[in-house]
Amino acid sequence: MKIAYVMDPLSQVNVFADTTFALMLGAQSRGHEVFYVRPESLEARGDEAFATIQPVELRQEPGNAVSFGEARHVSLDEVDAVWMRKDPPFDDTYLYEAMLLELAEERGTLVLNRPRGLRDANEKLYALHFSDHTPKTLVSSHAEAIKKFAEETGGRAVLKPLDGHGGSGIFVIGSEDRNLNAMIExxxxxxxKRVMVQEYLPAARQGDKRVILLNGEPLGAILRVPLEQEHRSNIHVGGRVEKTTLSAKEREICEAVGPRLKQDGLYFVGLDLIGERLTEVNVTSPTGIQEMSRLDGIDGPDVVMRWIEDRLAT
Incomplete structure (x- = not known):
């Protein structure tokens, strides 16, 4: 098969951590043709989507990870599947790229995740569809409402931008903090601008679980533990990764979320869980598959690739 990956610069990825690189390597190892697509090359002519695709040969060797073939500007009708793996933020540019990829999907190309699902599923707000499993949450732009919410949830809360990613812009706020007004402003x-405010979960000090779901079913999970001086456990800000398993309650959360993900065409998703509560649903370019594979002793990208092969075959 021919599989294209819309992503940020391939030459800049960490070959031992990047999930998109691992997914590309998994496709290559199963004999498929792998193509890199620059997001800005996407365009439309009528109802047909086009892009500049560049064949790549990958190696898990830092400094010698990728060889590029000759780039061609082609109709996406020519490829079997397209992964949309461009990192957030979800801005106007991302929105238009999703719309262009929807044209390819309508003409028969498999697009992962489904463009309409990407457009509808804000990674913070989507979790509110499952409020029985989330922390107490407020979405507001009003300072007084935010301060009152923090008081009502024990004097501490977590404030997040709705369009943030990778832990950027996240604050733990306290009702007695002299910087509170400034952080809210x-x-x-x-x-x-509206923000999301969630009750502070003390279990965050022990880490948060990233659960990778494939077609609504758990593929595996990792525990991300924050540094002592950090509230955030994201890997790129220094959080360490540990092996973990899912509790019965966490599996219940996956069972609650899974059917909606399948319905919305969100095939490859990362759930964030803290203290057996759902905090985020990551759909744009969820990470963690390399760490999960190493800790669990499985080949996650190979499992994902087999699922794609089966889906295209049927």
Whole structure:
């Protein structure tokens, strides 16, 4: 098969951590043709989507990880599947790229994740569809409402931008913090932007679980533990990764979320769980498959590739 990957610069990835690189390597190892697509090359002519695709040969060797073939500008009708793996933020550019990929999907190309699902599923707000499993949550741009919520949830809360990613812009706020007003002003742009505010879960000090779901079913999980001086456990800000398993309650959360993900065409997703509560649903370019594979002793990218092969075959 021919599989194209829309992503940020391939030459800049960490070959031992990047999930997109691992998915590409998994496709290559199963004999498929792998292509790199620059997001800005996507365009449409009528109802047909086009892109510049560049064949690549991959190696898990830092400094010698990729060889590029000759780039061609082609109709996406020519490829069997397209992965949309461009990192957030989800801005106007990302929105238009998803719309262009929907044209390819309508003409028969498998697009992962489904463009309409990507457009509809804000990674913070999507979790609210499963509020029985989330922490207490407020979405607001009003400073007084945010401060009152923090007081009502024990004096501490977690404030997140709705369009953030990788832990950027996240604050743990306290009702007695002298910087509270300033943090709210910055985060809400003076009351003009909504933010998400969730009750602070003390279990965050022990880490958060990233659960990778494939077609609505758990593929595996990792535990990300924050540094002592950090509230965030994201790997790129220094969080360490440990082997973990899912509790009965966490499997219940996966069972609650899975059918909606399948319905929305969100095939490859990362759930974030803290203290057996769902905090985020990551759909744009969820990470963690390399760490999960090493810790669990499985080949996650190979499992994903086999699922794609089966889906295209049927």
């Amino acid at each position: 910055v985060s809400t742009a003076g009351g003009t």
